[in-house]
Structure formats: C-alpha cells, structure tokens
Amino acid sequence: MPPLFGLLDCNNFYVSCERLFNPELEGQPVVVLSNNDGCIIARSNEAKALGFKMGEPYFKCKPLLEHHRVRVFSSNYALYGDMSQRVMEVLGCLEPEVEVYSIDEAFIRLPAAGEEGLRILGTDIRNSVRQQTGIPVSIGFGPTKTLAKLANRLAKKHPEHGGVFAILPESDIGAILKGIGAGEVWGVGTRSTRKLADHNIRTAYDLSRASETWLKKHLSITGVRTMHELRGLSCFPLEETPPPKYSIACSRSFGVPVTELREMHEAAVCYLSRAAEKLRAQQLKAGCLTLYLTTNRFRTDQPQYANSRTMTLPCPTADTAELIVQAMRCLKELFRPGYAYQKVGVLLTDLISEHIHHQRNLFLAPRRNRDNLLRALDRINHRWGKDTLQYASAGFSKPWHHKQEMKSPSYTTSWRELPIVQAF
C-alpha cells in the first residue's frame, strides 16, 4: 500500500496568535494587516463572515471595519514566527516525517491507514498542538500532497468533521473533486483558472480528467503534475530537509513617500543590514547583489519610475560594510530626482556556504578580524534587541519607516514585552 500524506494547517494563524495573549478577542471579528498596515492578510471566521476579503487594502475598508467594531492588528512576525516554531516542535515529537512547508503549514508522511485510524491520529495531533501551544489546527489526509491540501480545506469548511478529514484511495475521489472549483486546487492561480475556464475546465474533477498534452502546452509541466496528483499519483515528494536557498531578500514599502537620495540611502542600508544578518545566520555568503527601487504603481496620477541594478561582488561576502559600499554604487546609478518613491529593496543571490573555500581577489587586502566583529555585532543585537548596534548610515530618526500602528507586544520573544499576570 502506498504511503499517505497529511497536511496540518493552523486556523487563521495570525489571528489565533493574537488571541493567545488577548483572550477577549475570542468570538470577536479580528483582522491582521500586512507590513506597513497595507492590506488584510488574516481574518477570524467572524471577520470572514462579515465579508472582509484577503488582500483588501486597509484604507479602503477602514470605515466598514470600524462600523463592525472589528479588532485590527499590525503584523507581529516575531510573535508568529515563535509560535510557528512551537507548533512545529509539537508535531515533530508526534510524527517522524515532517516537512515544514510554511509559517503555518506542515506536511507529514505516514504509512497507509484506514479512515478510522486517521481520524484518531488527526484528532490526537490536533489536541496535542492545542493543549501545548493554544493554536487551533486542521488536518487533511490524502494519497498525494494536492489531495491532502483539498482534504484540509474540507476539514475547515465542514466543522462537523471535527477539524480532520481524509481522502483515501478507496474514497469516491471523483465525487469529491466535482464539488471543488479548479481554482481552489493547490498550484492553480487566477491566471490558470481563467485559461482553464476558457477551455471549459471548471471543477477539480474536470482538471483531473484534462488532456495531458493540452495541460503541458498551456499550464506547463506543473499543470500536468497537478492533474496526476488529483488522480492519486504522487508527483510532489515530502521534503524533510529544506533545500539550500538561492536568494535572500529584504524590502519594505515606506510609511511616507521618499523623495530625497539621503533617505533612500538610509533605507537601503537598513534593509541591506537585515539581509546580511540573515545571510550570516544561515552561514552563507552572497556573490551577487541587486538593488531595486520603485514609485507607487497604484498612483497612476504621478510620474512612474522603477529600476534595478545587479552587480557581481568582487568577492563573495556576508560583511554588511562591504555590501553597503557596493549597494551605494548601485543606488547612485539608479536614483533619479523628482519622483515620489514607495519602496527600495535588496536581493542577495549566488549564495555559497561560508565554509566553502572560494576564489580570493588578488587585489583586495584581507580585512582582519572582520568575522569576529560581525559575530559580536550579531550577538549583541540578538541579546539586546535588533538595531541595538546599527550602521550610522542607516539613519536614526527614520522618517520613512513603515507603519505599524496597531502592533501587539512580542510576548514570547522580548523580555521587555512579557505578558503581565496579576494574582488576586
């Protein structure tokens, strides 16, 4: 018997994290906003029922949110990241084969089992995660990852299943797929949904029966794989060890439009520092750096400009100061006065392990003690909070800094923001 896949998915994850330390939010409509308080990226069931949509710009729905007394939060990634780790640890103790797929999802692989066995297993995982972390989760099982995803969706959609649902090889998969839109299938986005509809492929069932040649031509090899997965033939394996990274990025939209080179320079240094920190945390060095900037594409009434510049570094590095020198050369070439910029970002690519010996540059003198200095910098910032030590060129008042006006405290990751408990 072929093995099965399971998918654990945290329910309305960011909202659930906010509720953990603020129980009065239970039963209330709650939404969490993206960076810069831009748009809605998480909704409680109550907020979904009121009709608030994923990705809706905050400024557009603010009056309606206020009208319905919806509780609104800026995103608090320190909290969500930490809670995610705790959920994954609990799962890791219960299941030997786990792939952490995203901040709120994990696939597991398990031997073939019957419906009753899976219901017991799923319920057990659910209860353990709930008890040890406080986060509610749903679990779907299926012969492929794509079917496990759909089973998970059904577990959420039909509460009568108790948060666990299994699609088994012996299930009437065809009947299940007929009730699901093609666009709800994992890997089928809006563009593909439109293409499929034009060809009269509307349900997941239609997709599972579609011609392989047609799919290859119009949706590429990934469309063909999805079709096979819907038929129960596994094409996406479990990836227990994360593959090596190809790129590390850092960018933010500005809280207010930036017009001056000096401010753009500060923001770029700030994001570059963050990207370099990530690089060092993963023991990597970058061989290539891209800097890009853009005006607000939604403001069609204003002049638009977007550009990027990529440069190969003289020598692979994770040294913030070396990266800054190169990035500033890019910025000088890119920056055009007279525009209201909305964003600047950096992308580090050609990543190699810092342990691999690489070609040195004959014309660059080695900088002594840099590694120790950077290690000290990272340790201090880890111990005392980020930006305790920062490069002066990242600026201090940071008027361009992104908005975060409704952020909850970092309850679990900052000593200064621990929840306070009072006993009476």
Added chain:
DNA sequence: TCTGGGGTCCTAGGACCC
C-alpha cells in the same frame, strides 16, 4: 493621504559554440 514581503519554478528566446 493610504494598496505586503519573501521565495521558487518553469519557459521562451537570445547569445554563443562548433
């Protein structure tokens, strides 16, 4: 006034080689 961020995979097409 105000519209996120980080990441991967696939393909087509151009440059280049012999």
Added chain:
DNA sequence: TCTGGGGTCCTAGGACCC
C-alpha cells in the same frame, strides 16, 4: 527560389505559493 543544425547557458518574465 535557395541562407545548417544541434547543443548549452543565461536571463527576463510569468505564475504560483503562503
């Protein structure tokens, strides 16, 4: 009239995910 063919590598752009 007629202008090779096969192969690799690289990049930009599209599409998708959460």
